[in-house]
Amino acid sequence: MKKTLQNISKKETFYILIAFFLPILYYWTVFFGKSFGYDCAPSVMGNYPPYGQTPMTPNSYCITLLDPGAYIWAHVPNWVSAIRQYLSGLFPIWDQNIGTGLPLAADFITSAYFIPLIPFALLFKLTQGNFFYLDIFFLFRYMLMSLGMYLFLRSCKLDRFICLIGSLAFFSSGYFIYLPAMNHHNVDLVLPFIGWSINNFYFTKKIKWSGISTLLLGLSMLGGMPESSIFILFFSFIYVCFLSLFYINKKKVLFLVVGGVIILGGLLLSAVLYFHGLELVFNGLSSHHGAGVQKWIEWKNIIIFILPELIGGIGYFILSYQDKLDFLVRGWNHIGFTISYLFLMSLIFIFNIWKGNKKDPLIKFFIFFLGLTIILLFQNYGIVHFFVFEQFPVFYQTQFTKYSSTLINFSLITSTMLFLHYFIKKRTRVVLIYYFFFIALLFFINYHYWNIIKDNVFYHPKFGLAPNILYAVILITFLTFCLLVIKRTKIILIIVLIILFVEFYIYLPKDGDQKRRDSLRKPPAISYLQSINDHSFRILGIDNILVPNLATVYDLSDIRILEPLWIDRYFYFIKNFYAEPDAFRITGIKEQQATQSADIVNNNFFSLLSVKYLLSYNNIETALNDNLNLKEILRQNPKKQYVGEATFDINRLSRSVLFEHAPNDIKAVLVKPRGASYLYIYPATAQGSFGNQKGNGVKLTAKIFINKRLIDSQERMINAGFKSGDQKWFEMKFGPFPDKNNSYKFTIQLITDPLGNNAFDWSGWGGFEWDSEINRTIDKYKLIYDKEMKIYENQDFLPRLRFISKTMCAKDEANKEKNFENIINLMKQNKDNIKQTAIIESKNCQAMKYHPELTKLSQTIFNDQKISFTYSSPKDQYGFLSDTYYPGWEIYINEKKGKIDPANLTFRGFKLPKGENMQVVIKYEPWTFKIGLIITILTLIPAVYISLSKNKIN
Structure with missing residues (x-):
């Protein structure tokens, strides 16, 4: 038995399996299957409610109350929509259930092309949407992160046991303080794998690793989060420069060029996302009111954010001042970033001369990652701001502060593990002191969450500090102590794993907990709406009963949108005829100009949105x-x-x-x-x-x-x-x-x-x-359901697809916003008849009257990317579809291409010729998606070919 254990413990596969499975054991035994956090961002895992809540307690930190005892999964509705289309044999490029329709993949945050969604799709299909497996899928992603961190540290030539501690620390820090939503994990979880593949390329000089690095970087970009992606690109760039200049002895320029090709290839692999996203950028605007980082895609983010920092922050300081981007760190902070960066590179250069390339190269890695941590702390927490203005900001609500947290944790943990390795045999006490300092620093990095986390996790009403958190710290400390003191650390590790397995079975949730949890996640009212859903109507969840976008999880359509980018036409329609976007509970809007009086659901303009049901807790x-x-x-x-x-x-x-x-x-x-x-x-x-x-x-x-x-x-x-x-x-x-x-x-x-x-x-x-x-009570709304919530039916409901009696022509202006203003004014002038009127934008527009009563409509089918119907009419008619007008939608009448006009600012209108049993198909066929897909495929072929190569750079 002893020999068997010793043989197993010598194999690399054994440690890889431990690195992969340890997080799931750690999750159950340390966190008892609970999640925590202060908003909707953290993932939902397990069967138990978050800390401080019971299974019947609504999630207090979320802006929705529909999901008692659990967190709503920020952008998961987009995932579910993407998966639903994959399972139907489609590329997920349009979501009809968000607002009145929105580009899906082009919206970046949907992660529609993120490959790890494939197992999620299979689980979703096999379990018929059982959300417990969604929880397990999230945990699976944390396990991948842990594995990636182990592989990266091993590629830095560190001891296996140190790598295990680092992987567990990376999982723990991610579970504690990950920000801000699961889609950012798509980008972040690939980070250690990118470092691992780049290391292998430079250490082994095998060409295949450059191809693998390109594929992994492209995968990260396809994760769909520009704000996090810029930090992945930044790390890749700076790490490639570091290895090329300070690790490679010869052909530095060649390796630097190959590193540049890796980064460029990663961007080109993401063209299927970027090109389609560019179309949304040019046809949309930020609902965050000036949050430029939400509007620009990755390469523009690099130009706007990264480069100005590297040249002193002056350019971006001017941009910040002009655009009044108060939520971003000021220019002093960017100068601090640059000073830190130059200081880091200077230190590496000095050590390179002092030690030489052949003497302990790991010291340079330690200095690099420690310096990178200092850089990000400078940038995030305004240290320069503190010294210059003599005040330390409580917390910078910046895109950088949120989205660089993973890179901070990654670089901090890496430098700590390198420190352990470097001083392991000589300075045990120093290592232990530094290790406890490292544990404290992990929590300090996101100190903004301290008041929230301490009350939900660290504080226990009887014992003060929560015993499970004490256990977590003790466990990692015990493993470190074994590493430093006990010789047979591998046997100790096996004993610890056995203990974790036993505790896993002790805390395994019972079936009753799971059933109760699932029933809470999908209230009967939602099932009721699903039973009558034919996609010909939309709903509105007022009273915080549904977070925007959540309806799409249940294949329902809510007119509200939580996305950072809105189609500009829809934004202006909502702003002028319904309510300011703040009334939609959209994150990021600071102004309080919005109103939500009953008037917003009691006017003719609201009727154009085809809302049939209103959900509310109250009257x-x-x-x-x-x-x-x-x-x-x-x-x-x-x-x-x-x-x-x-x-x-x-x-x-x-x-x-x-x-x-x-x-x-x-x-x-x-x-x-x-x-x-x-x-x-x-x-x-x-x-x-x-x-x-x-x-x-x-x-x-x-x-x-x-x-x-x-x-x-x-x-x-x-x-x-x-x-x-x-x-x-x-x-x-x-x-x-x-x-x-x-x-x-x-x-x-x-x-x-x-x-x-x-x-x-x-x-x-x-x-x-x-x-x-x-x-x-508003007379036109009839109460049809009154149990755990109220459902009101709109008696004045207008179907998504109908025919109107009158078209009017708006003055065509070259300036888009001026053009929108003309249409809005004309709509307001005709508010009494707007239900039967279409105000058209077209150079060949003709004001005409029609007779919709003569039309017979049949065989109407609504899908995400296609709408079809049959009609008969003795006269020409004008069709009106209350879906968002957007480039890429085409209409075919008896297989002959027609024309779609923007009608009433944001909807679709189309002229239909007279005839019997006329077949009409409206499809979404964007050229931007096709071009992006071609570029992605053309880049993918050489990247895969290179990744299979067996050659070396001599």
Whole structure:
């Protein structure tokens, strides 16, 4: 037995298997199958709810309440849509379920062409969409990351056991602090594999590894996240330069050129994404209002972000100033990046001369990765900003800060493992001290999350620090101690793995947990809508009941969009005729100009969107009108810290609230509507929504003033953290207001005071309901479902495909925005008849009248990339499709190509000739996708050929 273990332990395959499977054991035994995080970004894994929540508790950190006990998977709806099309034999290039239609692959974040989605597609097909296997798939990706880190460290010539510690640390840091969404993992999980393949190319000088490096870099780009991809490109570039200049003895220029070809090849392999994405860039705009990083594809990001840093940050400082990109780090920080970069290269050069190429080359690798870590810390945390302006920013809400976190962890862990290797035999104490410093630094890197994580993971109500986190630290420390002290480390490792296997079976979830979890993820109301879904209608999830894009998971279509890029026509339509995009719960928009009164779903323009069903927890009129006062208060208090809008779900009753972190005191001037006498406000504290409360509660006081005269004042003490009876909505009724029949302004003051220690006593003011509006119902919406949520049917519903009676021509302007403005003005002038009117943009436009009543429509079929129908009419007609007008869509009438016009700004219109049983097919055939696919294939062939080569560079 002993000899068998010894023989096994000597094989590289044994350690590779350990590196691959250790994370799944670590996940179950250390984290007990739970996930945590402060928003929707972290993945969902296992059967248990996140920390601090029960299986029946809605995910408090997410902007949706549809998925109790679990996180919504940021961009996973796009994955599901892509997989659904793959399984139908299509390339996933259009998603009809997002908004009124959106390019799928061109939207970058969909990861439609990311190869590891293939096993996800198979699991999705085999299990009929069972979300538990989606969780397992996410965990599988973490296992790949761990394996990649092991292979990379081994290619740096490190000891196997050190490589195992590094791979486990990379998994742990990724699980703790990964940002911001699973699509970024697509890019990030390939990072160590790219380093591994580049190492093999330079160390072995085998040409095949240049081809493999190209394929891996291209795969990372196809992961579909420009913000993360720029850091993968940056690492590849700087690492290739480092190895070419400071590792290779001869033919440095040749290796540098080959490294450049690897990077260029990786970009060309992604042409299928980029070319299609360029079309969206030129036909879209950023819903993040100025977030340029969201709008530009990778190569433009490099030009705008990376190069200015390497030349001193001056160019980008000017760009930041002109565009007022406040969320990006200022110019001083970029100068700091450049200084750090030059300092790093200088150190490597000095050590190269001092040590020589033949003397311990790993010291240069250590300096490189330590320097790279310092670079990113300079760039991320504004160290230069600290020294220059003598203030340390709390946290830079920057694209860089979020999306370089993986590279920071990667470089930090690599430098630490190199440090362990270099000092392993001589300085045991130094290594241990540095190791504990390394553990602390891992958490410090993302210190912005400390207050959130400590309450959901590290804090335990009885034991203080959560025992499982202590166990995690002890486990890694124990492995390190074995490495440093015990000689037979391989046998110790086997013993540890046996212990982990035993604990895995102890904590294996029960079948009942899984069934309950799955049923919570798909409420009966969704199943009800799916049973009547023929794709001829859309839905709207108000009240935070559905996060935008989530409907596509269930093959339903929601008019809201969560994407960073919108098609510009749709954006302007929504902004002018429905509500400001902020009302869509889109991330990244800071302004509070949006309103969500009931008027937004009660007008003719809203009818054009073909919304048949509205989903809400509350009465429609009440739910929408409540937001008016809430938005107005936020608008008048824009600079107040810890004041914002959220949704609290308390005892299964959800409300949009104005939340405050005590102590706080805000005032606002509101308007009393006609016919109203009493104002209802519902204060509450959100136990569990922002961490488990450990304070002594809060005292909430509200005062009403008319012309500086106090007419009513009420207060309420709430301690929901320790009193179960306080975990509810409290009612405050203010009034009566004088002069009931008139409308006038009044002042409201809301005071939130802590009672003792106010740590995480988050309080919300919900409601703002007037007695004249409570329980009012819009007549055209009929309540058809009233269980765990309400479903209202729009009695004034207009189908996606219909025929209209009148066309009008808009003035054609060369300037696109001016052209849009003309159309919007013309639509507003014809608002009473807009349902039967199509305002057309076309140089050959003719204003005409039609007779839609003479048309017979049949055999209508809606698919993602194709719509077909048959019609008969004795006269010419004009068809109207409430889908987004976008280049690439073509119409064929009896197999003869026709013309699609932009109608009513964002929809599609088309003239149809008279005839019997006329066959119409509308297809999505973008030339950009075809060109990108050709370039990708032409690049793929030589890359694969090179990766199979057996030759060396002599």
